[in-house]
Amino acid sequence: MVDINTYNNDLEQARKTGALDELYLKYLSKTHGLLTQEIKSLGKLSLEDKKEMGPKLNKLKKYIEESTEKARQEYRQTQISDADIDLTIPYPPINTGYLHPTTQIIRQMNDFFRYYGFSVGEGPEIETAEYNFRRLNLPEGHPATDLQDTLFVNEPDILLRTHTSSIEARILENYKPPTRVVVPGKCYRNETANPTNSFFFHQYQGFVVDKGITIQNLKWLMEIFHKHLFGDDVELRFRYKYYPEVSPGMGVDVKCSFCNGEGCAVCKQRGWMEVLGCGMIHYNTLKASGIDPEVYTGFAWGMGLDRLVMAKFGIIDIRKLYGGLAYL
Amino acid sequence: MRIPLDWLKEYIDLGNTSVKEIGEAFTQIGLLLDKPFDGKVFDLEHRFDRSDWLSVLGCARDLAAYLKVDLKLPKTYIKEGKKPRNEDVVKIEIECPDAVNRFNTRVFRYVKVKPSPEWMKKRLEEYGIPSINNIVDITNYVMVELGQPMHAQDLAKFRKPEIVIRKARNEEKLYTFLGDEVTLYPEAFVLTQGGAATVLGGIVGGRETGVDEKTTDIVLDAGNYNQNVIRKVSRKLNIQNETVLRYDKFLHPELTQYAIERATYLILELAGGEYYQNVDWNPHPSQPKEMALRKSRVRKLAGFDISNEDIADILSRLGYQTVSRSAEAFKVVIPYFRTDIEVEDDVVSDILRINGYTKIPTAQIQGTPPKEITPEIYKFEESLSDELAQLRAHEFITDPLVSRNENLAGNQVVLENSQNSQKNALRTIIAETLKEIVPNYVKNQTDSGVLFEVGKVYTQKGNKKDFQTYTETRVLECLLFDEKSSLKALHKKTSALLSTLFKNIGIVGYSYKKAGGAHEANIVKEGKMIGSVRYNGFTLFTENLLAEKKQVNRIISDVRSLNSVETSFIIPKNFPVGSIIDAIKAVSPDVTKVEFLEEYTGKELGNDKRSVLIKTHFKPEVDQNDATDIIDHTLVELKKTADINIRS
Numbered sequence: 001m002v003d004i005n006t007y008n009n010d011l012e013q014a015r016k017t018g019a020l021d022e023l024y025l026k027y028l029s030k031t032h033g034l035l036t037q038e039i040k041s042l043g044k045l046s047l048e049d050k051k052e053m054g055p056k057l058n059k060l061k062k063y064i065e066e067s068t069e070k071a072r073q074e075y076r077q078t079q080i081s082d083a084d085i086d087l088t089i090p091y092p093p094i095n096t097g098y099l100h101p102t103t104q105i106i107r108q109m110n111d112f113f114r115y116y117g118f119s120v121g122e123g124p125e126i127e128t129a130e131y132n133f134r135r136l137n138l139p140e141g142h143p144a145t146d147l148q149d150t151l152f153v154n155e156p157d158i159l160l161r162t163h164t165s166s167i168e169a170r171i172l173e174n175y176k177p178p179t180r181v182v183v184p185g186k187c188y189r190n191e192t193a194n195p196t197n198s199f200f201f202h203q204y205q206g207f208v209v210d211k212g213i214t215i216q217n218l219k220w221l222m223e224i225f226h227k228h229l230f231g232d233d234v235e236l237r238f239r240y241k242y243y244p245e246v247s248p249g250m251g252v253d254v255k256c257s258f259c260n261g262e263g264c265a266v267c268k269q270r271g272w273m274e275v276l277g278c279g280m281i282h283y284n285t286l287k288a289s290g291i292d293p294e295v296y297t298g299f300a301w302g303m304g305l306d307r308l309v310m311a312k313f314g315i316i317d318i319r320k321l322y323g324g325l326a327y328l
Numbered sequence: 329m330r331i332p333l334d335w336l337k338e339y340i341d342l343g344n345t346s347v348k349e350i351g352e353a354f355t356q357i358g359l360l361l362d363k364p365f366d367g368k369v370f371d372l373e374h375r376f377d378r379s380d381w382l383s384v385l386g387c388a389r390d391l392a393a394y395l396k397v398d399l400k401l402p403k404t405y406i407k408e409g410k411k412p413r414n415e416d417v418v419k420i421e422i423e424c425p426d427a428v429n430r431f432n433t434r435v436f437r438y439v440k441v442k443p444s445p446e447w448m449k450k451r452l453e454e455y456g457i458p459s460i461n462n463i464v465d466i467t468n469y470v471m472v473e474l475g476q477p478m479h480a481q482d483l484a485k486f487r488k489p490e491i492v493i494r495k496a497r498n499e500e501k502l503y504t505f506l507g508d509e510v511t512l513y514p515e516a517f518v519l520t521q522g523g524a525a526t527v528l529g530g531i532v533g534g535r536e537t538g539v540d541e542k543t544t545d546i547v548l549d550a551g552n553y554n555q556n557v558i559r560k561v562s563r564k565l566n567i568q569n570e571t572v573l574r575y576d577k578f579l580h581p582e583l584t585q586y587a588i589e590r591a592t593y594l595i596l597e598l599a600g601g602e603y604y605q606n607v608d609w610n611p612h613p614s615q616p617k618e619m620a621l622r623k624s625r626v627r628k629l630a631g632f633d634i635s636n637e638d639i640a641d642i643l644s645r646l647g648y649q650t651v652s653r654s655a656e657a658f659k660v661v662i663p664y665f666r667t668d669i670e671v672e673d674d675v676v677s678d679i680l681r682i683n684g685y686t687k688i689p690t691a692q693i694q695g696t697p698p699k700e701i702t703p704e705i706y707k708f709e710e711s712l713s714d715e716l717a718q719l720r721a722h723e724f725i726t727d728p729l730v731s732r733n734e735n736l737a738g739n740q741v742v743l744e745n746s747q748n749s750q751k752n753a754l755r756t757i758i759a760e761t762l763k764e765i766v767p768n769y770v771k772n773q774t775d776s777g778v779l780f781e782v783g784k785v786y787t788q789k790g791n792k793k794d795f796q797t798y799t800e801t802r803v804l805e806c807l808l809f810d811e812k813s814s815l816k817a818l819h820k821k822t823s824a825l826l827s828t829l830f831k832n833i834g835i836v837g838y839s840y841k842k843a844g845g846a847h848e849a850n851i852v853k854e855g856k857m858i859g860s861v862r863y864n865g866f867t868l869f870t871e872n873l874l875a876e877k878k879q880v881n882r883i884i885s886d887v888r889s890l891n892s893v894e895t896s897f898i899i900p901k902n903f904p905v906g907s908i909i910d911a912i913k914a915v916s917p918d919v920t921k922v923e924f925l926e927e928y929t930g931k932e933l934g935n936d937k938r939s940v941l942i943k944t945h946f947k948p949e950v951d952q953n954d955a956t957d958i959i960d961h962t963l964v965e966l967k968k969t970a971d972i973n974i975r976s
Contacts, residue, residue: 095777097717100725107710117697120706125728126741126754126786126798137670141556152744154792160743160754171701178698186728190747199751200727208693214631215680216691223690238688240358240681242375242668248629248677250685251360269364280629283671297628322727323761326768 001053002027002035002060011067018079020072027064035061098327101313102202102305106184109204112228113182116221118206121181123167125188129157135169135289136245137282149190151199160188164205165245168300171207172281172289177296178210184305195317202305207281209291209298215248215280218299222252222278229275229308230254235261237272246279246300276303329359331370331387332454335473339388339400350391357394357681359387368454379577380665383475393645393682402473404589405596409434409603418483418547419490420607427517427529428493430552430581431609432588435483437545439463439601448598457570463539463546466594468570475665476550476579476587477571479519479527481537483545487522491547493529494518500525504532516561519549530558530575531567547606548591550584578667581614614664618651621658621675629676631691634683642682648675705802708874709782712804715832719825721778721806726761728754728783741786741798754786758805759865766809775811778825780804782870804873807865819863826851826866834880835873839913840906849906892945893955894925896975897963901929901938903970911966912944916958921945939975 007027014023027035039057042050099107110120123131129140138145140156151160161167164185171181183205191197208217219238226234234254241251253274256267263269278301286293306318315321331354333347342350351361351370359372359381372387380386385402392399418435422428441461443449448469449459457468467478483489496512502525503509510528512518518525526537530553539546559576562568585608592603621643626634639658643650647663662669669675680688713723729751732742736756746752755761762781769777782804790797808822830838838853843860851859851866853876859868897908909922925941933939946955959974966972 095720097720098722099713099717100723102725103713103723116693119698119701120703121701122703122706124798124800125784126795126800128795141559151746153741153788153798155744157793158795158798175701178695180698181701188729190745193748198727199729199746199748210693210695210698212694214691215629216631216689217693219688220690220692237355238685239356239360240677240685241360242358242377244377247671247673248680249358263364270361274360280673283673319727322725323764324768325724326765326772326774327722 001038007064011071015071015075018075020068020075024068101309105305105309118180118182121167121171121183123170125161125186126153127159127161127166129159131166131169132159132161135285136165137284138244151188151190162189163187163302164203165302168205168207169289172291177291180208182206198318200322203302204305205302207298207300209296211296213297213299218278226254241277243277243279245282245285247282249279252276276301329372329374329382329387330455331372331384332368332451335384335451336388339385340392340397353391353394357390377668379579379667380475382574384473386475393642402590403593405593406589409605412604418606420609421492422609423492423494424517427554427557430584431549432584433547433549433606434588434592435547435604435606436595436601439544439546439599441539441541441543462598466591470587470591474587474590475574476583477574478548478550478587478591479533480539480546480548482539482543483547485537490521492520494520502528503535505535505538507535510565529553531562531572550588552579552581552584580664580667582664617662619660619662619672619675621660621672623656625672626676626679629673630680634679639679642679646678705871705874709870713782715829716780719828721780724762724765724779724781726781730755730760739787739789741788756785756787758783758785758803759807762805762807776809778808780806802870804868804870815863822864826861834878835876836878839910842904888948890945890948891950891955892943893959894941894943895959896939896941898933898937898939898973898975900970901936905940908942912962915962915965918947918950919944920947
């Protein structure tokens with residue numbers, strides 16, 4: 001039988017060297033522990049011997065378990081106090097994951113609109129002129145097509161979508177009202193590349209169609225959305241603005257926080273910064289999508305995302321935003 | 329549109345209204361003050377819809393309506409001119425009626441060409457047009473004042489008294505009044521006399537018949553043309569000027585009459601002479617457009633009521649003529665210059681705009697939110713990004729526009745009109761644009777990392793005109809870099825990352841198949857390719873992943889001892905480990921998992937062999953003997969394909 005004195009000697013040695021796990025395994029390893037072997041061989045003994053040895057071995061097992069654990073804790077304590085750890089060494093931070101700034105802003109906006117019952121919509125980036133222009137009340141040759149220089153894949157019918165409104169046209173066609181949808185998405189225009197304009201950019205679009213929707217609902221949603229984006233103190237300006245796919249159209253500006261409306265370089269001396277364009281969905285757009293404009297009304301808004309992202313993250317060149325970044 | 333304050337005052341008594349208030353009023357009605365007032369001129373943003381807003385009078389009209397002040401209209405000469413002798417009539421012949429809607433002309437004789445009066449010079453110069461002489465200035469003045477471009481030509485320089493408008497000939501030359509040579513093509517149309525082109529129709533005047541100080545007799549024209557032709561031709565010839573700016577919008581033919589009457593008044597006032605009637609070519613006189621305006625429609629869009637008196641006042645100030653009126657409806661004639669008015673809602677828009685957007689109250693949207701229609705793939709891709717971010721990866725969005733690659737001809741989506749040769753096609757793989765991020769990290773002293781992008785790749789095959797031939801494939805691209813580690817170590821990281829991602833999102837039962845020749849292995853599940861892996865990254869097709877993913881439950885509440893066996897296989901050096909794993913799985917459904925632990929190459933194995941340690945996990949009911957049988961059976965199967973043994 002395992003001798004308790006031998007074990008105690010082993011324990012004393014292990015206390016010094018810290019080999020307490022090894023000690024534990026020597027006696028209690030499931031496959032070859034000295035005590036484990038003895039416990040396993042109990043079955044071979046006579047009933048009487050079993051009765052005598054069983055409790056002794058169990059007691060010894062308990063003693064070994066408890067004493068090694070106690071010694072382990074004591075050893076660790078001594079280790080910590082004696083340890084040669086220089087706690088003043090500043091190790092570099094662990095690298096963590098990071099989502100792209102545009103994704104972060106899109107997520108933030110989606111969360112806001114999901115709370116108000118909006119779904120997220122999607123659609124193709126290679127688009128037809130039908131959905132990109134005609135369904136949105138922009139017939140071929142309309143002067144307002146100059147607002148967006150188009151990149152054509154096969155002129156004049158197949159192009160890269162110039163705005164996310166094309167998805168509005170597709171969703172209105174495919175889903176019966178009531179509809180509440182937001183559309184974050186990539187868009188493309190034939191622009192001269194510079195720090196604020198790029199061929200490739202992001203828009204955030206949204207629209208609501210239902211019975212009884214009025215311009216007052218649009219104003220309400222824009223108000224709470226801007227408060228969400230810029231804080232409760234934000235001062236807004238609503239003004240008429242033409243967009244072909246809406247009538248009446250509306251522009252929404254926020255008072256420049258840098259100059260408090262006095263005019264500065266940031267707001268191009270305007271005192272206000274334009275955030276988005278919106279309006280009541282055009283009669284012809286609803287009609288072209290198979291929705292009766294005498295029954296349903298709706299509103300839509302669209303905004304460029306990149307400038308907002310750039311302002312929020314201090315990025316000064318849109319080309320950096322989509323190719324020139326690295327994260328710490 | 330630039331509006332000199334001094335010019336604006338010609339039409340509106342602005343009283344004590346400050347320039348700040350005027351700027352704000354313009355902004356409110358749709359003419360955003362683009363640049364701060366410079367003491368002379370309001371620089372207003374034009375949104376391409378309102379052709380009448382390319383005139384000082386047009387902007388003044390809306391401003392007056394908003395400020396509720398009277399609009400003073402400019403003076404015109406509406407009396408009939410002298411009847412010319414037959415031989416003095418300048419004949420007008422239109423050979424391309426598809427390009428010309430109206431061509432309104434008058435002849436003036438014995439005019440005195442001299443400098444313009446100071447007030448006119450000042451206004452034109454403040455607007456941005458240099459003064460030339462009184463006749464040329466009058467045409468420019470009326471263009472800016474009313475929005476109708478005009479031309480005056482010196483009759484003495486005509487070979488015979490006629491203007492023929494015809495299509496330009498291919499390669500036909502014209503010298504503009506500025507002396508530039510323009511090479512024409514048949515989509516353009518020209519005003520000619522004696523066969524020679526004198527004016528590029530609707531775009532720019534020529535120098536041959538220009539008015540100068542010796543001129544005494546002139547023919548004045550105000551034309552209305554097909555704006556699509558002007559747009560196309562001016563863009564093709566790259567000519568942008570004040571004339572094109574207006575002619576490529578929808579101008580109404582009626583405007584030619586108002587403009588020519590105004591110009592007549594100014595010519596007689598400032599240059600004297602006599603005015604003779606001439607041809608007004610107007611084969612299809614347009615009829616006034618009537619429209620019904622329902623109060624119910626105003627309420628439907630606005631959500632509140634505006635009194636009939638206020639509506640009537642706004643409409644009248646904007647130039648609408650009310651034909652009839654009841655408590656609930658108006659019948660109005662749309663002013664001819666409002667070519668932007670298409671539907672009743674546009675009239676409602678005018679009413680709300682002039683009534684003031686600040687007066688519109690706010691109201692919460694009522695009703696139950698509709699059923700959610702967010703596509704599953706959108707949510708799934710969000711969760712993929714989240715998983716990778718949790719696994720310490722950095723997300724990027726890169727520009728999908730790349731340089732055209734001739735090797736991909738026929739498959740790549742190519743742009744027809746890109747101005748930039750670096751961005752004239754769409755990417756076919758994301759790795760191409762994502763790899764360009766790596767140097768940003770290296771420059772920033774970060775020598776290892778994991779980058780990813782969830783985006784699309786684009787391909788095209790077949791007839792370019794057919795929309796269906798364009799494919800947008802959703803892809804998750806992941807790229808690992810480590811400047812210090814070996815390629816094998818980098819592959820270990822890549823593979824571990826991929827396994828973790830699959831484990832977390834619930835992709836099980838996939839296998840790796842070596843791709844033919846390429847340094848790449850395909851990831852296959854039940855015969856379907858869900859992606860591919862390289863030593864430093866992987867590409868996953870997110871739609872295929874979504875279809876294959878299973879509910880993940882990582883919680884084990886019934887903890888049981890599981891059996892496993894570790895086996896060293898000695899295999900030919902180029903034999904893929906993926907095939908061994910596949911073989912073990914294929915032998916028995918009792919195998920739950922097969923793990924690669926390590927590989928070993930050593931002299932005792934010879935140059936052409938390596939040993940790989942594989943751990944096979946079994947269902948709890950499989951005992952040691954069964955497990956050994958399964959491995960033995962696998963070996964028999966493997967031996968059929970290659971020289972493979974188990975190390976004892």
